[in-house]
Amino acid sequence: xxxxxxxxGIDAAIHHVAKATAVAGLALLVxxxxxxxxxxxxxxxxxxxxxxxxxxxxxxxxxxxSLLGARMAVEDxxxxxxxxxxxxxxxxDQNKPDVGTNIARQWIDRDxxxxxxxxxxxSIALSVAGLMQQAGKPYLIAGTTTADxxxxxxxxxTIQFLVDTYSIPKAGVxxxxxxxxKSFYFITVDYAFGAALQAEAxxxxxxxxxxxxGSVKHPxxxxxxxxxxLQAQASKAQAIIVLNAGADLNNALKQAAEFQIAKGGQSxxxxxxxxxxxxxxxxEVAQGLQITDPFYxxxxxxxxxxxxxxxxxxxxxxxxxxxxxxxxxxLHYLRAVEAAGTDDGAAVVAKMxxxxxxxxxxxxxxxxxxxxxxxxxxxxxxxSPAQSxxxxxxxxxxxxxxxxxxxxxxxxxxxxxxxx
Numbered sequence: 001x002x003x004x005x006x007x008x009g010i011d012a013a014i015h016h017v018a019k020a021t022a023v024a025g026l027a028l029l030v031x032x033x034x035x036x037x038x039x040x041x042x043x044x045x046x047x048x049x050x051x052x053x054x055x056x057x058x059x060x061x062x063x064x065x066s067l068l069g070a071r072m073a074v075e076d077x078x079x080x081x082x083x084x085x086x087x088x089x090x091x092x093d094q095n096k097p098d099v100g101t102n103i104a105r106q107w108i109d110r111d112x113x114x115x116x117x118x119x120x121x122x123s124i125a126l127s128v129a130g131l132m133q134q135a136g137k138p139y140l141i142a143g144t145t146t147a148d149x150x151x152x153x154x155x156x157x158t159i160q161f162l163v164d165t166y167s168i169p170k171a172g173v174x175x176x177x178x179x180x181x182k183s184f185y186f187i188t189v190d191y192a193f194g195a196a197l198q199a200e201a202x203x204x205x206x207x208x209x210x211x212x213x214g215s216v217k218h219p220x221x222x223x224x225x226x227x228x229x230l231q232a233q234a235s236k237a238q239a240i241i242v243l244n245a246g247a248d249l250n251n252a253l254k255q256a257a258e259f260q261i262a263k264g265g266q267s268x269x270x271x272x273x274x275x276x277x278x279x280x281x282x283x284e285v286a287q288g289l290q291i292t293d294p295f296y297x298x299x300x301x302x303x304x305x306x307x308x309x310x311x312x313x314x315x316x317x318x319x320x321x322x323x324x325x326x327x328x329x330x331l332h333y334l335r336a337v338e339a340a341g342t343d344d345g346a347a348v349v350a351k352m353x354x355x356x357x358x359x360x361x362x363x364x365x366x367x368x369x370x371x372x373x374x375x376x377x378x379x380x381x382x383x384s385p386a387q388s389x390x391x392x393x394x395x396x397x398x399x400x401x402x403x404x405x406x407x408x409x410x411x412x413x414x415x416x417x418x419x420x
Contacts (some may be wrong), residue, residue, distance in 0.1 A: 040342040041084040042112065048074070048330060051103060051128070052143065053120045054092035057221050057247040060276045062119045062143045065314055065323040070117055072310065081337050088330075090114070093120050095220070100124035101131065107136045113341045117329050119143020119322055122192035132157045136345040138352070140144040141331060142325035145272060146196050148407060150370040154415035157349060159371045163272070163294050163324045165193065166408040169201035171292040171377060171401055172271040176239055177208040181267060185237035186215035187214035187228045187252065189244035195245045197271060213237045217281040218248070225252045229259055232266075239267040249273060250280045257285045274320040278382055278394050287384040294377050295321035295361050296395050306360040318392040324361050332357050365403075374403035 011097060050070045052062045066089045074086045089111065093100035100120060105114035115138040120124050125144035132139035133155040140159050141149055147164040148154075176184075184205050188194040194217070202212050214235045217230050229252070230242040240261065242252045249270060256268050273291045297307035297318055306327075308321045336351035337343050357365040357373065365375045380395040388394065410418065 007023065020193050033092060040113075040344065041082050042114065042343055043086055045085050046081050046334070046343050047087045047089065047111065047113045049104075049111075049116045050088060050090040050326065051093050051100060051116055051118045051120065051124075052090070053095050054090070056095050058095065058120060058143075058245065060251045060280070061246050061274045061320055062322040062326070063312075065317070065319060066117070066119055066143065066312065067327035068314055069319070069323040072313075072331040073327045074334070076083040077331060077334045081334050082343075086334065093124055095121045095124070097121070097123040097127055101127045104128040104131050108132075108137065114138070114345070115140060115293055115333055115348075117142055117326055117327065122140060122146035122148075122196065125149060126153050126192075129155050129158050131152060134180045138333060138345050138349050140329040142321040142329045146192060147200070147413075148196070150368075151408070151415060154370050154413070154417065156417055157263070157345060159329070159349070159352060159367055159373065161373045162195060162321060163292070163377060164372075164407070165196035165354060167377060167406040168272045168292060170204050170240075171379065171406060172269060172290070173201055173204035173208065173210075175292075176267070176269055177205075177210055181373050182210045183237045184212050185232045185235045185240050186212065186231055187225070187242050187244075188217050188239065189248055190217040190219055191401065193245070194243050200244070201241065201271065218244070218328045220244075220248065222248055223251055225255045226259075227231055228252075229256055229261065233259065233261055233264070235325070239269050241269040241271065243271060245272055245274065246277070249277050253277075253289075254281050255287055257281075262288075274322060275318055275392075275394060276320050279318065279392070283383060283385045283388055283394070286382045290398075291380050291382070292377050292401070293321055293395070294367040294375055295324045295325075296378060296380060296397060298393065299378075299397070302360045311345045328357060328359050328361060331359055331370045368407075368410060369418055370410060370413055372407055374407065376403055377401045377406040382411070 008189055050067045052066045053059050054063045071088050074088055091103045117140045119142045122144055129139050139157050142161045145164045147166040150160050186197045186198050199331055205212055216231050218228050262268055278286045297303055307319055332352055334347045340347040340351045353367045362375050367373050378397050379399040381398055383396055
C-alpha cells in the first residue's frame, strides 16, 4: 500500500511540474506571437512596384511623373513603415498586355513586390488584377480607367483611385446634353479603353434623348486623323467626340483645329483629357473645351503647394490627375500598412477600405466595398489665352459632381464578391 501511495504522489508531482512548465512556456510564447502580429513585414522591406507607359503615347499622362508621385509619397511618409524600409521600383509596360503581365508575374514571384500601382492600358490592368488576386496582394489603379475593374472583373485586392469609363462619359455627355446638343459622332481609339468609353457614352446619350449618328475607330498611336475627322464632319453631328488620350488626343485636336471644324458649327468634345494635353496643344487650340477631372493643381493652397514641390522635380511640368493619384495611392497604402501592423495584402486592403483617405487632393474620402474611391469630380473649361494669367493657369472650374452622382451605383456594377 505504501508503494502505491508513493507512486501516486510521484505521478502527481510529475504532472504538477509538467503543467507548470507548459504554463511558463505559454507565458513566453504569448508576448512573442502578439509582437509578431503587431509588426509583420515580409522580407524586412515593403516594396511597391509602379507600372506605367514610360516612353509611349501615354508617358506624358502618367509615366515618369507617376513614379515621381509615388516616390514623393514614400518620402513624405518618412521612408519607413513599421521600422522597415520602403522601396519603390518601376517598369515600362510599353502598353503591351504580355509585357505588363510578365513584369507583374516577375515582381510577385522573384522580386517579392508587396503592392503594384498601375496606370496603363485596360488590357494590362485586367490581366494584372487576376495575378494580384491570386497572390493576395493589393493592386492600386491610378490611371487605367476601365470600369470593369470595379465591375465584372472586380477583385478584393483591386482599388480604383481615380475615374473610370463610367464616370468620365457620364459627366461629359450630360454636360453636352444640357447645352442642347442631341446628335453625336465618335472618333474612338481601337482598344478596350476606347470601346468601353464609347459603349458607356452611347448609353448616356440615348438615355438623355440624344442620338449617336456614327462612329469610326483609329489605331493607338495614330498620327494622321484627317480621314476620321472628315467622316465625322460629313456626318453633320452637332458634337464630334474624340475618345482617346495622350498623344492621340493631342494630334486629333490639333488637326481638328486645322480643319476649322468648330468654326463650321460642330462642337468638339473630349472625355478623360489630362492637363498635359492642354499644355501640349496650346490654349489657341484647346480653349473652350469642357472636360471632367478629379484633380486640378490650382484648386487651393494645399494643391498648389504640393504641385510646386512636384514641378520643381519634374522639369516644371504640371502634374496630371494620374500623377497625383499615384501619390494618393502610395501614401494611403503605407498608412494602411502601419495601421494593420503588417504588409499582408488582405489585412492592408481591409484597412485601406476602413480608413478615410486624407491628403492634399482628397479629404475624408472613403473607398467603397468594390474598390472605387468615392471622390468628387470637377467640371472644368479650358481658358482662352486672354483668360490665362500665369503659367499653367489653364482651367476654370465650373462645378463639382458629387461621387454618388459621378460613379456607377454599387448595385449596378456586377462585382462578384459584393453581397446583393
